[in-house]
Amino acid sequence: MRLRARPCVRGRHRSRTRHARPMRSPAILILLGLSPTHASRSSGWDTSPMGTSRRSWRNTTHDWASVVDVDHLAGIRQNPATFAPGGVRHLILEVVAYVADEAECNNGGRCAVTLHSDGSVSVADYGRGTDTRLDDHDRPVKKPIMASKDLRFFDHPDVQLLPDGHPRRGMSVVAALSQWLEHTNRRENGAWIQRYEHGVPVTDLEPIADNGTSGTVVRFRADEPLPPVGELTADELVRLAMSWPYLSVKIDDRRAG
Numbered sequence: 001m002r003l004r005a006r007p008c009v010r011g012r013h014r015s016r017t018r019h020a021r022p023m024r025s026p027a028i029l030i031l032l033g034l035s036p037t038h039a040s041r042s043s044g045w046d047t048s049p050m051g052t053s054r055r056s057w058r059n060t061t062h063d064w065a066s067v068v069d070v071d072h073l074a075g076i077r078q079n080p081a082t083f084a085p086g087g088v089r090h091l092i093l094e095v096v097a098y099v100a101d102e103a104e105c106n107n108g109g110r111c112a113v114t115l116h117s118d119g120s121v122s123v124a125d126y127g128r129g130t131d132t133r134l135d136d137h138d139r140p141v142k143k144p145i146m147a148s149k150d151l152r153f154f155d156h157p158d159v160q161l162l163p164d165g166h167p168r169r170g171m172s173v174v175a176a177l178s179q180w181l182e183h184t185n186r187r188e189n190g191a192w193i194q195r196y197e198h199g200v201p202v203t204d205l206e207p208i209a210d211n212g213t214s215g216t217v218v219r220f221r222a223d224e225p226l227p228p229v230g231e232l233t234a235d236e237l238v239r240l241a242m243s244w245p246y247l248s249v250k251i252d253d254r255r256a257g
Contacts, residue, residue, distance in 0.1 A: 057133070059151065064141070066148040069172075073147065073199040076169075076176035080226060083173045085166045087227030091174045092121055093162045093240060095218050098171065099125040100244035110248040113237060117254050119229055122219035129187035129214050132205075140205055146175040146183060146196050163243035174220055175199035181220040186213055198223075230255065 103109025150170030
């Protein structure tokens, strides 16, 4: 099932639900990995050089110096009803929102949402991938989007709302409330995969073969106390995704029955 949303003119966006308000901050693109060429076109974008200490890298959406924010993850896990109202549905929207950010800034984009038979969900996009840099020891460092808070959405007085009408908090909510999560990240400078359990990385950033593409795949299985993915329909996802007019969404339901 595919939804092709109608394009809209930048600055004249009309959401199809009264709750969704797209974020247009240039900092979004840093998380999604747009090139320094694009970044230089707008003030406030992070163009920190490769091969330098991560503590010198400018924080835009996440704290580069933070590897795992244990207290932040614990706080989410203690309040699943607050951070994931609607259960798996909300977690899917948290992931797709990042793809929609990049799609809006590029005047169009696409992603695929797969509901797997094992109860997990994957969201694949075809963008530039998550920002990954070399530190001063030539080690690859991925922006800590899974294990630390998104600085735009926590403790913010005017937080963005997702299409379900609930506040957007960021990818760390998905990671913290999942039994496991795998993040595959492909960029021009390499490709890696990393696995998390309840938001804590349990593997290193492991290199994988370059297949000539870029983008990310986030696959996760939510905690059992959350409403299972079986209560979610593909039609409902299509309806919710219509709030992002720049985004084309393909939904693949592989669940039995």
